[in-house]
């Protein structure tokens with residue numbers, strides 16, 4: 001590990017990497033085997049895996065190591081959402097409800113959020129990167145040609161050359177919809193909403209996607225009067241329609257004003273407040289709020305990456321194949337994973353792609369000098385000491401060359417079994433296609449739906465439990481292709497479905513997977529009974 005780091009740091013000498021040609025680098029050029037651009041969760045994992053056959057790997061990061069997920073997305077947003085779920089869970093159990101005597105303490109929630117976001121300090125993640133034997137380079141990376149980059153940090157520019165491969169993991173940035181005057185009212189993006197220091201009295205949210213519904217839930221529970229402006233006819237449009245309906249009811253119960261079919265036309269300041277002109281099914285209306293959160297989607301982080309120097313268009317997503325190699329660039333040296341590919345939009349699926357691309361790079365460009373596996377959480381040697389030998393062999397060029405779907409070298413699940421948990425109250429969790437998507441793809445599916453409140457475990461879990469689940473069965477292959485769960489803690493029920501879908505477990509075999517009594521998971525038994533078993 002240490003050897004890899006040293007090689008990278010002394011690259012301009014020991015590794016024979018000195019020389020010009022790397023943009024405006026002033027002759028100061030490092031050379032490593034592999035460069036990873038972006039040290040978000042995805043870049044960190046790709047770099048760690050890529051280093052497993054002894055390749056020297058440098059990770060370049062312009063902001064905080066850990067990326068969006070750690071400081072401005074998954075972790076802080078869940079910290080804002082968890083208190084509301086915990087209070088609601090206690091209030092739903094007779095006897096326990098008496099213990100809830102006050103409302104949510106917004107200031108304490110924001111302090112808890114800061115703690116979960118490591119107080120916006122990446123020291124522990126830097127320690128992990130260094131412990132894994134990777135070289136961290138602070139700065140903004142830009143391509144200047146094939147496998148060649150410049151890194152700009154604090155006004156100084158250095159060159160960096162990858163001997164074998166570059167993996168782009170630069171994530172995504174929020175989009176600002178073309179609403180007249182919106183940019184002038186200092187709108188919040190998801191970064192501002194997840195790192196806010198105070199709770200606005202009146203909050204308008206533009207966009208009813210994942211960020212919109214999660215932040216509407218969090219801020220309503222923290223005490224804001226929230227208006228959710230949804231362009232389409234339902235919230236959370238990628239989910240099953242029944243999930244959108246249950247979620248819309250829950251948001252209204254929380255006091256969120258839902259404006260469906262709403263188009264925001266213009267925004268302007270009005271004293272200390274903001275006015276929004278909104279057109280909807282009931283005509284025109286002007287909304288006065290204290291803050292506007294824009295949650296209208298994201299675009300890939302490729303605008304300022306020098307893509308034009310390698311024949312790609314800046315601003316566009318990097319298209320990749322199932323080995324995460326960028327298509328449209330010759331030479332087999334460019335890879336990408338995470339949000340920047342537009343192929344995955346969650347941390348867990350991006351990290352799956354990162355494991356695949358890391359193994360592909362480790363196999364294709366193996367230096368033969370290493371081969372020790374590291375634990376991606378600790379950076380420690382997983383194969384040292386008296387431990388049992390690993391059950392899976394280290395990446396190898398031979399294995400990768402013949403690799404097919406569902407091998408560790410191909411991100412096959414991206415097209416079949418992507419799990420998504422939306423941490424609203426109730427949670428909405430699904431894997432695989434929706435019924436409409438499956439039918440559009442020509443799959444012979446039958447949907448089996450069940451009211452979760454009718455399961456014995458639900459009556460114990462919460463009085464007045466509200467939830468519904470649905471599985472999609474391929475009637476020809478007799479396997480599950482998708483599932484959706486809506487209810488308290490529904491996200492915790494999802495992984496069983498993901499395993500059934502990925503494993504293509506026949507429903508006749510699933511019959512033998514007996515859910516424990518009295519858990520809400522007993523719904524699995526009801527599904528199979530409804531299928532005729």
Ligand SMILES: Cc1cc2nc3c(=O)[nH]c(=O)nc-3n(C[C@H](O)[C@H](O)[C@H](O)COP(=O)(O)OP(=O)(O)OC[C@H]3O[C@@H](n4cnc5c(N)ncnc54)[C@H](O)[C@@H]3O)c2cc1C
Nearest residue numbers: 038040042062067068073074141170171338339345346347
């Ligand atoms: C509010 C919110 C909540 C979310 N909640 C969840 C959730 O609960 N669960 C979930 O699975 N997903 C969630 N997501 C999605 C998840 O955050 C992303 O899918 C994930 O962060 C993508 O990781 P990434 O590494 O591709 O990008 P990022 O995390 O954005 O990392 C990219 C890194 O690259 C760096 N970078 C960019 N350009 C350069 C450059 N030129 N040079 C050097 N460095 C550069 C950036 O500084 C950044 O650190 C959420 C997203 C949002 C917005």
Ligand SMILES: NC(=O)c1ccc[n+]([C@@H]2O[C@H](COP(=O)([O-])OP(=O)(O)OC[C@H]3O[C@@H](n4cnc5c(N)ncnc54)[C@H](O)[C@@H]3O)[C@@H](O)[C@H]2O)c1
Nearest residue numbers: 177206207208209210211212231295296297345346421422
């Ligand atoms: N729990 C999680 O896994 C989680 C949580 C938050 C975000 N994310 C990810 O982050 C990404 C970004 O989330 P997001 O919610 O910003 O994007 P999104 O694409 O999920 O939703 C954006 C929504 O905004 C709407 N929209 C676009 N322009 C609009 C306009 N002018 N007026 C009104 N509505 C408009 C779109 O129709 C869409 O419904 C997503 O890919 C999501 O998967 C994941």
